[in-house]
Amino acid sequence: MRRSATSTVLVTGATGFVGASLCRHFAAKGHRVVAVCGPSGAGWRLANAASTIETVKVDLTAANEVSALLRDAQPEVVLNCAAYGAYPSQTEPSRIYRVNFEAVRHLVEAAGALPGFRAFVHAGSSSEYGLHCTAPREDSAPLPDSDYAVSKVAATAFVQFVSKTRNFPGWVLRLSSVYGPYExxxxxxxxxxxxxxxxxxxxxxxxxxxxxFVYIDDVCNAFERVVESATTVARGEVFNIGSGxxxxxxxxxxxxxxxxxxxxxxxxxxxxxxxxxxxxxxSNPTKAFEMLGWKATTxxxxxxxxxxxxxxxxxxxxxxxxxxxxxxxx
Incomplete structure (x- = not known):
């Protein structure tokens, strides 16, 4: 990724653990960061964050709000970490699919209309594999065991679909159990x-x-590695991100x-x-090492x-x- 301070990285799910960590990571690299928070998101993880992080509240399930957001922010990169349903208390099926699938569709369609847009990196989940969870390859058939897992599988399939058929610059990182500060x-x-x-x-x-278990700094480096490799790695690729x-x-x-x-x-x-x-x-993170040169080092x-x-x-x-x-x- 270019080191220019004018590079704009838009991060959704920015009040969450991974999203907020990515905001801090890319801001520390000198980039302008637009931190997108949900209507009810608590911003404690971004308190005292760098001045280059701009916070905005948007309902990602509303297509018109997403279009306006990206039109105004003009990001070169979108890192999608918005999610719902990963906790036992988050059980509303319609909301799970709206946030985890429909919001992804809105973001991809809006990003695809931007001039100079370079990378959409979607935070998938190892939960997508469900019962097939023992060192699966990225092309292993998933067997999801929850609405959350099904919705994440659908989002991954959509990113692959638009990347392969419309040449959209999209990639998916299937994250294992991420831990670290701010979890x-x-x-x-x-x-x-x-x-x-x-x-x-x-x-x-x-x-x-x-x-x-994979440490948050290693996960942030994986996102950065995808962005840096956007011109050389085939669009639509999926990568397992874990210790293995x-x-x-x-x-x-x-x-x-x-x-x-x-x-x-x-x-x-x-x-x-x-x-x-x-x-x-x-996980089986072999592909991430072979194609991105990434591996967990912590x-x-x-x-x-x-x-x-x-x-x-x-x-x-x-x-x-x-x-x-x-x-x-x-």
Whole structure:
């Protein structure tokens, strides 16, 4: 991506964990960033952000608002992180499909009309694979197990469709379990760290349930790598973004136990397994390395330690995260 300070990057879902992190990442590179927040989005993650970040509230499910937004902002790049349905409390099917699919369609159609538009990078999800979640290739058939997963599959298919048939500059990053500073407080790692500091554990499911944890800085670098490669990588490509390793709940709890020197033993099964809990859920990021030169470089130990330091040094952010936590964790 050109290093000119006049480059404009528009980020949707900018009040969310990944979206806000991308805003900070690209602003730090000297780019003008337009942070698009939903009508009800809480902006605590962008408090005291760089002056080059402009915040605007827009309903992405309204085509006329999206067209006006992109016409006024004139971005060269759009990073779409807007999403709904990733938490147990977010259960309204019609809203899931409006936000996760219809909004993507509005954004793509509006971006395609802009002169000089260079890259649309959509944040997909490893949830798209559903029951086929064990190191799947990007061309593996998904078997979604929720409305959220179905809506994300549909959005990926749409981005591929317009990119392959209309030469639209679009790509999809299927993100694994992203963690780090500013993560949603109800998620596993923030809860483990919060309880760990107090010498305890949160309620825990089956210790053999696994996730592929990838640190937020690595994820931001993946988005940047796609933008930088927009003229050389085939349009419509999908990339798995993860560490490529299955980390069981038992493993990550032990890492946190060692980090804080917790004396007591964890109580397994103190929380019932959820329908999305799988024993071998991890990514295959080979394609991202081969085509983008990207791989996760932050170890789990280093990422956990960095996140713990951040929460210790930024208690105001931790308090904001607790106040604005979404009920339940996925």
């Amino acid at each position: 949603e407080a109800s998620r596993l790692i923030p809860r483990l760290l919060k309880c760990g500091k107090e010498g305890t554990y949160p309620p825990l499911v089956d210790p053999q349930i696994s996730r592929d 390793h299955a980390t069981t709940l038992a493993t990550i709890v032990e890492r946190v136990r060692q980090l804080f020197g917790i004396a007591q033993e964890p109580v397994w099964g103190s929380m019932a397994n959820r329908r999305w809990d799988h024993r071998d859920w991890y 170890s789990l130990d280093d990422g956990l330690a960095a996140t713990a330091r951040f929460t210790d040094e930024n208690t105001n952010v931790t308090n904001d995260a607790e106040r604005h936590a979404v009920t339940g964790a996925r």
